[in-house]
Amino acid sequence: MAVQVLSLDDDYYLNFCTKHLARNNPAKSPLWQFPIIDTSPDDNHLSNKVSFIYQSTGTPPSEIGVFGTFDTLHTAIPMQAVNFDGQSTGFYALTVRVPIGEVHRYQFLVDGQPTLDPINPQRTILDDKTEWSRFFTDYCSYPIVFEEWEYAILRRLVDHILPFRNQDTQNFLNRFYDGLDKSAQYATKEGFHRLDASVGEVNYIDKLVARQEIHHLPTYKICLREIDRLLRQRNPFEEPQDMAKVYYTDLYEQMATGSVPGWNYSAYNNPNYFLQVLRRHAVLGAFSHPKYGGNAGGAGWAYLESKYQDSQGDTLFDWRAALERPLGTNPDYTG
Amino acid sequence: MSQFDVIIIGSGAGGAPIANKLVKAGKSVLVLEKGPMIDAQPQPGVGQSGFKRDELLADGPEKKLNIPGVSNNGAGYYHSHVEPDINDEPHIYLNKNGGDTATIEGYTAQVVGGGTQLYGGVSLRFTENDLRLKSFNESRVIQNDDNDDVKREARDWAISYAQLEPYYVEAESKVGINGTSANQQKPFSQDVYHPPLNPNPISQFAFNGMVTLGQQLGTNIQPYRPPLAVITQNHPASGRIMPADPESAKTSYVNRFGDPLGLKSNTWVSLLRPIKDDSNFEIRCNCTVTRLKASADQVNEVFYLDPAGIERSATSTLVVVACSAIESIRLLMLSADADSNFSQRIHQNDLLGKYFLTHCFGGASGIVPERFDKSKALDADWATDTCAVTSFLDSQGLWAGAAIYNNTSDQALPVSLFRTLGAQDLDTLWNGFTGNAGLRGDNLINYLDGNFGRGLSVSFMANQVPQFTNRIELHPSVKDKWGRPVAYIKKDWHQHDRYLMDVMAQQCTQVLRNGLGNGAPVSGGSIYMADNALARMANHILGGARFGTDPNDSVLDPNCRAWHFDNLYVTDGSFMPTSGGANPTLTIQANAFRVADHLLGRL
Numbered sequence: 001m002a003v004q005v006l007s008l009d010d011d012y013y014l015n016f017c018t019k020h021l022a023r024n025n026p027a028k029s030p031l032w033q034f035p036i037i038d039t040s041p042d043d044n045h046l047s048n049k050v051s052f053i054y055q056s057t058g059t060p061p062s063e064i065g066v067f068g069t070f071d072t073l074h075t076a077i078p079m080q081a082v083n084f085d086g087q088s089t090g091f092y093a094l095t096v097r098v099p100i101g102e103v104h105r106y107q108f109l110v111d112g113q114p115t116l117d118p119i120n121p122q123r124t125i126l127d128d129k130t131e132w133s134r135f136f137t138d139y140c141s142y143p144i145v146f147e148e149w150e151y152a153i154l155r156r157l158v159d160h161i162l163p164f165r166n167q168d169t170q171n172f173l174n175r176f177y178d179g180l181d182k183s184a185q186y187a188t189k190e191g192f193h194r195l196d197a198s199v200g201e202v203n204y205i206d207k208l209v210a211r212q213e214i215h216h217l218p219t220y221k222i223c224l225r226e227i228d229r230l231l232r233q234r235n236p237f238e239e240p241q242d243m244a245k246v247y248y249t250d251l252y253e254q255m256a257t258g259s260v261p262g263w264n265y266s267a268y269n270n271p272n273y274f275l276q277v278l279r280r281h282a283v284l285g286a287f288s289h290p291k292y293g294g295n296a297g298g299a300g301w302a303y304l305e306s307k308y309q310d311s312q313g314d315t316l317f318d319w320r321a322a323l324e325r326p327l328g329t330n331p332d333y334t335g
Numbered sequence: 336m337s338q339f340d341v342i343i344i345g346s347g348a349g350g351a352p353i354a355n356k357l358v359k360a361g362k363s364v365l366v367l368e369k370g371p372m373i374d375a376q377p378q379p380g381v382g383q384s385g386f387k388r389d390e391l392l393a394d395g396p397e398k399k400l401n402i403p404g405v406s407n408n409g410a411g412y413y414h415s416h417v418e419p420d421i422n423d424e425p426h427i428y429l430n431k432n433g434g435d436t437a438t439i440e441g442y443t444a445q446v447v448g449g450g451t452q453l454y455g456g457v458s459l460r461f462t463e464n465d466l467r468l469k470s471f472n473e474s475r476v477i478q479n480d481d482n483d484d485v486k487r488e489a490r491d492w493a494i495s496y497a498q499l500e501p502y503y504v505e506a507e508s509k510v511g512i513n514g515t516s517a518n519q520q521k522p523f524s525q526d527v528y529h530p531p532l533n534p535n536p537i538s539q540f541a542f543n544g545m546v547t548l549g550q551q552l553g554t555n556i557q558p559y560r561p562p563l564a565v566i567t568q569n570h571p572a573s574g575r576i577m578p579a580d581p582e583s584a585k586t587s588y589v590n591r592f593g594d595p596l597g598l599k600s601n602t603w604v605s606l607l608r609p610i611k612d613d614s615n616f617e618i619r620c621n622c623t624v625t626r627l628k629a630s631a632d633q634v635n636e637v638f639y640l641d642p643a644g645i646e647r648s649a650t651s652t653l654v655v656v657a658c659s660a661i662e663s664i665r666l667l668m669l670s671a672d673a674d675s676n677f678s679q680r681i682h683q684n685d686l687l688g689k690y691f692l693t694h695c696f697g698g699a700s701g702i703v704p705e706r707f708d709k710s711k712a713l714d715a716d717w718a719t720d721t722c723a724v725t726s727f728l729d730s731q732g733l734w735a736g737a738a739i740y741n742n743t744s745d746q747a748l749p750v751s752l753f754r755t756l757g758a759q760d761l762d763t764l765w766n767g768f769t770g771n772a773g774l775r776g777d778n779l780i781n782y783l784d785g786n787f788g789r790g791l792s793v794s795f796m797a798n799q800v801p802q803f804t805n806r807i808e809l810h811p812s813v814k815d816k817w818g819r820p821v822a823y824i825k826k827d828w829h830q831h832d833r834y835l836m837d838v839m840a841q842q843c844t845q846v847l848r849n850g851l852g853n854g855a856p857v858s859g860g861s862i863y864m865a866d867n868a869l870a871r872m873a874n875h876i877l878g879g880a881r882f883g884t885d886p887n888d889s890v891l892d893p894n895c896r897a898w899h900f901d902n903l904y905v906t907d908g909s910f911m912p913t914s915g916g917a918n919p920t921l922t923i924q925a926n927a928f929r930v931a932d933h934l935l936g937r938l
């Protein structure tokens with residue numbers, strides 16, 4: 001089935017383009033906002049509205065389109081000029097509907113020439129060494145930037161930051177996940193095998209450093225390699241993900257002081273800073289909106305909802321009341 | 336259309352009331368707004384808003400500051416989707432070590448509706464004395480003012496409370512505000528408030544504490560429900576309809592969140608959307624005004640960058656600048672740099688940018704013995720004027736009073752609880768949490784047990800002593816993304832400000848001790864104590880172009896027209912000669928309605 005192309009007002013695109021792209025000086029912050037990933041209440045939040053933006057600064061292209069795995073891979077869909085007050089702005093846009101929970105690669109076709117998206121910092125390199133631009137939609141649980149072993153180490157580290165590892169909490173989470181009804185399953189499209197017994201914080205971090213905080217990706221890559229090396233040095237007999245808890249608590253405490261015996265400070269000079277970033281990301285992952293990949297199905301919020309009740313057994317964190325359906329129960333807010 | 340009766344720069348509290356009134360009177364109006372148009376959900380109908388109940392969108396993922404030469408270069412920062420990226424458009428302030436620091440403080444929001452999209456909505460009037468602090472203080476004894484600065488620098492406003500009062504009523508009616516007038520220590524000719532929603536039960540402690548404080552101070556002044564710019568019933572003036580369950584308006588996704596339902600009375604949904612289809616109204620969003628061009632005493636062309644960054648211009652009979660105090664001052668200074676005639680007229684004295692003001696603010700916070708669902712709350716539930724009356728000010732030797740109210744929606748959501756832990760402002764978010772590595776695992780649970788749904792804070796908002804040396808300039812080297820000099824903020828707290836903040840923080844502490852019992856964990860403090868106290872503004876950015884009756888002592892005349900211009904008006908908070916003992920937005924709106932009447936008389 002061909003992808004659905006959506007028709008949006010020019011102002012919709014300009015609301016993003018002017019702030020982030022219109023400028024005289026080069027951008028200093030990563031332009032992770034593109035392509036624009038927006039919600040689709042009209043589709044019960046089963047898809048995103050994905051808007052590609054191309055900015056022409058010289059001679060306007062005579063043909064401009066997008067091709068990618070979200071559609072038939074080798075046919076470009078034409079982009080439309082974005083106008084203001086009847087005049088061209090140099091911006092071109094295309095909005096398509098893409099199901100949630102997916103990862104795609106794409107390129108622009110500019111006057112017949114395949115071109116990586118010059119705005120979006122997300123890139124992926126295939127086995128055949130070809131480079132593509134990349135995006136992913138909400139509720140994505142495919143790994144984007146971390147390898148399996150990196151997920152495993154992060155999961156163990158995060159276990160020492162967040163309270164979701166003790167038996168009571170695990171029992172709660174198991175019940176919560178088992179009890180999710182069909183209408184909530186969308187929030188956890190790929191199931192929980194990857195999320196282990198926690199609430200998906202590591203999946204969230206994978207998505208965050210793939211996009212909004214892409215500037216922290218090198219830090220993660222270097223520090224996880226360093227941690228893997230250190231753990232293997234301290235315990236040559238087990239894989240890091242199978243090592244006893246004490247290896248991780250020791251490491252955590254050492255990183256908190258900034259003094260980690262055996263750490264290669266010339267590779268990364270501030271392990272305490274990495275811990276600070278990781279702790280912030282872990283908390284965000286547990287309690288941010290589930291569309292970002294953590295707090296699966298609202299599990300982090302549901303933990304607080306269940307933990308904090310009044311003497312009548314009514315919750316003291318009725319988070320669903322404010323939020324859109326089907327995640328929440330608000331009759332007015334569409335999300 | 337390219338020729339208008341009026342061009343208004345900025346669509347927030349200072350601009351939108353004028354657009355509303357003039358368009359309804361048949362005048363042609365162009366509003367130029369730098370930010371995007373983010374509407375509320377259509378009503379009725381199915382649709383979506385660009386505002387979300389989403390903490391990551393509202394406070395932003397981290398970015399890294401990249402402005403060589405500033406002290407915090409390389410630091411992380413956070414901004415909501417409608418605040419500027421400070422790598423693109425920083426405010427720079429002179430820090431206590433004499434160096435420069437970039438800050439997001441002093442920005443409200445760049446979006447149609449301006450700061451009223453993100454504010455908590457506290458819409459208090461100023462008191463009668465707030466508008467006459469010079470005459471009020473002439474024969475009073477002021478503590479901690481070694482050089483008699485208060486008596487020398489205080490100014491009466493060019494209008495009295497009685498002159499402003501009808502416009503308070505007009506603003507309260509047209510904007511859409513809920514609250515109660517009884518017990519407020521300001522005269523009301525009419526009460527047009529919507530009825531308040533039920534307070535969050537945690538606020539009962541604050542109410543009890545405020546009642547007792549009134550008794551302790553001997554005023555016996557009772558608390559009231561603070562006016563909040565959130566409608567609680569249908570609002571015919573703006574065509575807004577209340578959801579079936581009015582309590583659904585109560586959500587802690589309120590302060591610093593745009594409201595996807597449009598129940599928060601931002602100036603777009605309350606004042607501009609009702610006129611959007613009128614043929615004599617036009618709003619151009621994503622358009623940054625770069626300079627005003629004058630011929631003799633007429634501003635005859637407004638230059639702006641269109642959404643693609645291409646320079647355009649428009650002309651009008653009258654021009655109103657209302658893009659929030661710092662940015663308005665910057666625009667006037669940049670216009671002066673490009674045009675010697677404009678420069679001579681706007682710099683007819685050396686006051687432009689001087690007497691920049693914010694508020695003395697601070698308060699106390701405590702932990703209540705039980706837990707409450709704070710996720711269902713508006714920004715504030717109870718307020719008291721017991722620290723705004725003359726008997727209290729005389730007893731303490733204070734030059735001006737303060738509104739005191741409790742905050743209900745703060746730290747109500749889990750991410751915000753961690754993000755604001757130990758953070759005193761928008762520049763230090765997350766630092767308290769990331770700096771405390773022991774807060775993990777069981778300790779994290781203990782922290783949640785002790786704080787989630789249990790925090791109660793009480794704040795004061797008070798006048799800051801005007802000082803010539805507190806000022807806005809153009810930064811000599813730092814430029815925005817267009818290559819234009821950014822605003823440079825130089826300010827410090829006066830000795831009396833510090834004293835006043837100590838006194839007021841004690842009263843807030845007393846409210847909580849009264850409400851929670853003497854053994855309860857309560858701590859108080861004020862903003863001057865913070866590491867970055869010089870940057871702090873509470874998003875209340877006022878002064879810098881004060882109005883007055885003497886052209887040698889003010890930038891604007893009593894109608895907020897720039898002296899020595901015939902058709903140039905400034906109507907955001909920069910007109911204020913003193914900053915008032917309450918949040919400023921309602922007073923900016925009321926004054927804008929007043930100026931609108933004057934403009935109508937000219938067109």
